[in-house]
Amino acid sequence: MLYRTAGQFKTSYYADHALFPVRQDAMLLGFILLLAFVVFPMTADEFVFKALLVPVLIYALAALGLNILTGFAGQLSLGTGAFMGVGAYACYKLVSIFPEMNIVVAIALSGFFSAAVGVAFGLPSLRIKGFYLAIATLAAQFFLVWLFEKWAWLYNYNSSGAIQVPNIDMFGVTVAGPNASAVVQYYFVLCVVSLITLLSINITRGRIGRIWKSVRDMDIAAELVGINLMKAKLSAFAVSSYIVGIAGALFVFLWRGAAEPVLFDIPLSFRVLFIAIIGGLGSILGNYLGAILIVALPVVISALPSALGLPVSSATVEHLNTMIIGALIIAFLIIEPHGLARFWAIIREKLIMWPFPH
């Protein structure tokens, strides 16, 4: 009864092209934003910010970047972790070379470095397709992580080989580093993520987005109707790596606080890929649903035995955790290969029809 699209007439093209043509969708989004901007910061404690809210947002952003490349433009990438690393190291160098630079500017600029690297490793996509292309991004993955380890200039020649985030102030408030408070970091991440999500929704439904989708669906047909494949694929690599790079900078500066090269190794790439696929390829909403699932699941599983009073050692819990996530990935793929976003679409259809079956 609540979800009715009947009676919402559009009398102009402008209204029909609105971001949310259905009133209930806009209201739902408003409610979620209210939760994210007002209710969560007032109720959550330090642990919830650090273990759930901030990582969900950052992983969702990284998955959004990957989704633009894989879900919208159809180019498989297994190197997301390394591109996040490029963003993080670029941001670290920018902050240490120009200490007065505003952190927002530094993060925004660091995305360009990972975009450049992404385009360089995206060049083979013009010749190599499908699984063969995975090798290009895997080459990026292993080569870049090796570079983070060996190129001492990147981590300012310190002996630990890791990068440590200094305290960074913005308008008198500490936003990054050991002294920053969790709420401030949460708001910072939330604002960046919301802004980029808004931009990507508009990019993917605009001209470039339609070009990407046509390349994904059939690149030969796209070429025949006059789409420049080189521009389309490379722009997808650039935009995707830009977003992934920003996610990487946020990952280290606003969440982890420190990073070693190992952090950006292949498990991170796979985690982001899981989020994108379980959430749903070619969907923006899916990244958030997938990130919530993948981030919350280990927290829930490790909290469960002690909550139930079961005597299980922490090592066993960790192994069970890996096993359950593996099994869940398979289960989700079997139940709904198009991801959680499709679930929401089905629920929405049902709600519109309810109480009638058809």
Add this chain to the structure above:
Amino acid sequence: MEFLNSILVKPFSDMFAAPDFLIQVLWEGLVAGVLYALIALGFVLIYKSSRIFNFAQGIMVVFAALTLVGLHEKGVPALLAVPMTLGVMFLLAVAIERVVLRPLVNQPDIILFMATIGITLFLVGFGELIFGGENKVMITEQLHIPTGSFEFEPFGGFVSIEQKDVTAVIGAVLLVGGLILFLNRSKMGRAIRALGDDHQAALSVGISLSTIWVLVWFIAGVIALATGIVWGARAGVSFALEVIAFKALPVLMLGGLESVLGAIVGGIAIGVLEKLFEIYWGQPLLGGNTETWFAFVFALIVLLFRPQGLFGERIIERV
């Protein structure tokens, strides 16, 4: 000039200055390459018959080796543990076919690829839960694998070749030979290749998809056990073995996803070249540890010239 000398001249003069060391490096590369080739072979077999890009091959190697060592620790004689491990790999093949593959027939490639990553995670957790995460020693002696080494003194130098490596190479050659005979001469082998060419046509002439899939995953399990024994004898049995699964990917791409021959040539080429590069270019000039990425970058460069790999089927796009 100095720089050009250090990358173009000095490595080669080093090679000729110490030919015994060069032989040692080449042999090490060859043995590593044979192992890469074995893992890649498991991939190729599954890809050929079902177009599934099986990421779980690496963890199957670890799982098979762990099962073998774990059974032996429980008191099972070594020579009985091998057939029992094969039995476990068969059950695993049946379970994967029933639970994972059958419901996912006809899904896009990437979904099946993700499912094999799911299998990987599941097996990692399962293996650690049962056998523990610590490093184990492969039961080399109990399996009657010789452990001594042959020593030569060519060109007045010194070369040492371990007997278990020789056993590994001979074993791999026999395994590959048997596999090629099986694929090309037996009825089942023809069915596997038919399924790889065209699923629907194969089904319509009465080839059972599920039987063949179980068979193929079981053969991949046998190859995994062989690889696990050999690699475990060299480096111990632990989940660190999983990294060699990544090495099999460039091997596959280099050789071509469908080609058994390609997997072997690609594996040996990458094994030898990455050792040479590491010793003569990587360590003196780049700070070492180049083996992590060399294979990938090399495969990428080759793919730029031959997008289907060295021996892959020519990619023909129809509209």
